[in-house]
Amino acid sequence: MAAIAVFLIAEAIPALQANNSSFLTELLWTPNNTPPVFGIGALAFGTIMSSALALAMAMPVAVGVALFISHYAPRKIAGALGYVVDLLAAVPSVVYGLWGVIFLVPFMQGPSEFLNEYLGWFPLFSGDPVVGRSMLTAAIVLAIMILPIIAAISREVFLQVPRMNEEAALALGATRWEMIKMAVLPFGRPGVMSAAMLGLGRAMGETIAVALIFPATFGITFGILGPNGNSIAANIALGFAEAGEVGRGALIASGLVLFIITLVVNMAARMIIARRSGASA
Amino acid sequence: MAKQIQVSGLDAYYGAHKAIADISMTIEPRSVTAFIGPSGCGKSTFLRTLNRMHEVIPGARVEGKVMLDSDDLYGPGVDPVSVRRTIGMVFQRPNPFPTMSIYENVAAGLRLNGRISKSKTDEVVEQSLRGANLWNEVKDRLNKPGAGLSGGQQQRLCIARCIAVKPQVLLMDEPCSALDPISTLAIEDLITELKDEFTIVIVTHNMQQAARVSDRTAFFNLAAQGQPGRLVEMDETSAMFTNPSEKATEDYITGRFG
């Protein structure tokens, strides 16, 4: 692990030294020009934006599906659904990417225009023009991609709630939903948070699915319906083959940034989980 | 605050397996009724039919009639959730909510009935903890987790949680079987105090306990493994222990089986 890190850092340093701009704040990515100019700004923004959106869309659905399987569906249906979820979790991401390009990109044109027209006052839905190949579409593909894994883990967590805690709630006169709020969700929270972090990590690291969809622009735009979007991983996938020496070093540097972001997000999540359980202790 | 329970011709099933058959009895208000009998004879099953907890197990069902004063608990249109709010239950293993503090555990049931003010909640929490003889031990650490208490304290916490919603009846399924003798005594004292306010039913494996705390005792038995459990007899506890009318009861009480 350390050897890999040292090797990558060694590869990245010459490129960073050759850079004619600030790596952390520059938006453009032209490491193969002379002089080379590149920065992580737009790419890091796109990575975080697309993954955060994906997580926000996937979480409620995933937790709902997990609760349905663990506590609502009759046993047979629960078994079948659980199997389908596990199966979906194993689908290679390129399949989701292709589905995104072929089906979702054209399909999203209409709904995006609708959002823009009626909710355009909201910064996320503002902007002109509105296209199908957008940040939103990429985020939806990511959301669908991470949904099964979050749902599968959450379901396992919910199934582990001790029967006696559920019975305690029911015996107090809780309805099924009240029982879930009283006994299942609090017990499952740390596990669901871990599932969310795993999903977020996957979304941030996802390469091929988003590389197919992102228009690969280099800017920071909050409107998610326009022809904008890129991510660190997608940029590496698209740029590595034709990169020169500086270009490769630059891409490696961006990969290290992705690694750091993932690390920071994970540590933050761990701290939140620890603080939550610490507060009640 | 306490009501009579009248059971007639009650059968309970787990899927196709009939666990108890044809049970009829009257449980008097403001008294303690003990259920005794060998393991597997259906004491827990019967107890759980009294507050409709039996049916939360997949495939489990009940036939027969249970009346709480004049209310038919299994009548058409009766919501099991409201039955459980009227008839509370304490389990064999203490089961406080592990993520909640002592205070939150006691308040958990209150909040099901809609919003109530902080001061009202404080009041009921204190009242219930006092009622469960636990207040003095926990009043300085109400915000600590309930799971941090000793087993006996946890069980009294569960009793406090149960009486906080002011039920008519308290059902207790071997509430002391996981506790040490001192905690057991504390719970027995508590039961004796609580019977002024509630109708109490307690399942116990411990003959002395039944003799100490109960006013009436019901003895259950099964004819053979795989057969449904039945009520053998029910009488004043003093009569049951000194002069049972059935041979099986005598054998069980004197420790010849079970």
Ligand SMILES: Nc1ncnc2c1ncn2[C@@H]1O[C@H](COP(=O)(O)OP(=O)(O)O)[C@@H](O)[C@H]1O
């Ligand atoms: N959850 C369950 N599913 C299926 N059968 C059960 C379940 N609980 C109890 N039984 C069966 O019902 C019968 C009575 O059990 P129980 O009521 O627990 O007896 P007791 O409390 O007197 O020991 C036993 O034969 C037992 O195997």
Ligand SMILES: [Mg+2]
């Ligand atoms: Mg039992």
